Amino acid sequence: MSRWRPPAEASSPLITAAGLERLRAELDELWNVRRPEVVGALSAAAAEGDRSENAEYIYRKKQLAEIDRRVRYLGKRIPALRPAHGPPTDASAVYFGAWFSVEDEDGSTHDYRIVGADETDAARGWISIDAPFARAALKRRVDDEFEVQTPQGLRRCVITRIEYSEPARAR
Template sequence: MSRWRAPQAASTAIITAEGQARLKAELDELWRVRRPEVVNALAAAAAEGDRSENAEYTYRKKQLGEIDRRVRYLSKRLPELKVAEAKPTDRGAIFFGAWFAIEDDDGRTQRLRIVGPDETDATLGWISIDSPLARAVLKKRVDDEFEAPLPSGVRRFIVIEVSYEAPAKTQDA
């Protein structure tokens, strides 16, 4: 089996200011904290002798490779990204950076936010601007119905809320 893979489609080079700050913090953390720790642990493992049977050495080499790969990616990607700082003049429609709520035909509600591909997070409900759902919901307003081609098939939704301010965090008792 070959290692060749078809090239991925280029992702949109846009990011929120918070997303850019998180990526810069991750790069700084990797370069200044994690990498030196792993290099020191790798040197200690190498000093133990025979490297061919040294699991710690092998593990640390792999870990260092993963850190270096992520550092290279972030170092190349960050300069390419354009920060979308300005909010749209029409705040009643859904554009990049919007928080919105949609309801499907079964009555299930989802709260989502459209963000750049480098800051997506399913647990927070942050979806990529490149996703089919985000593409389908762009420019929609409250009470607009739309269809989105999802992996499970085409689904119908209705927009029930649009906001450009972060929702208030709830306190768990």
């Protein structure tokens, strides 16, 4: 059995302006704060002697590799991103950056926001534009019904609200 895996599907280059700033701040913090701290701790651990049995040295090497991996990823990803500025011309339909509410068949209401793949946050209801649910909701308007296949089965929803400025309850 080989370890080869097919390449991952490319994610959309869209991102909100705030999301892009968060990624830039993360890259800056990793490169200018975290990495120098870890390098200093690694040097101190290396000075303690036998590296093969030095848990601190081994831990710091792994930590430095994780930071370098994330820095490399962000260094390649940030230039490829396209920030979306402002709402779309048709703010009455669901597009990138929209906060919207849906009502399920059972009457439960859920709030979502469509964001870039790099800013998804399930706890906040922020879903990637590449997600099947977001794709099914795109271009829908208030009172439009749509279906999406989920791991739990077919889900039918109705759009009940669409906003492009952050709702007061989401802040």
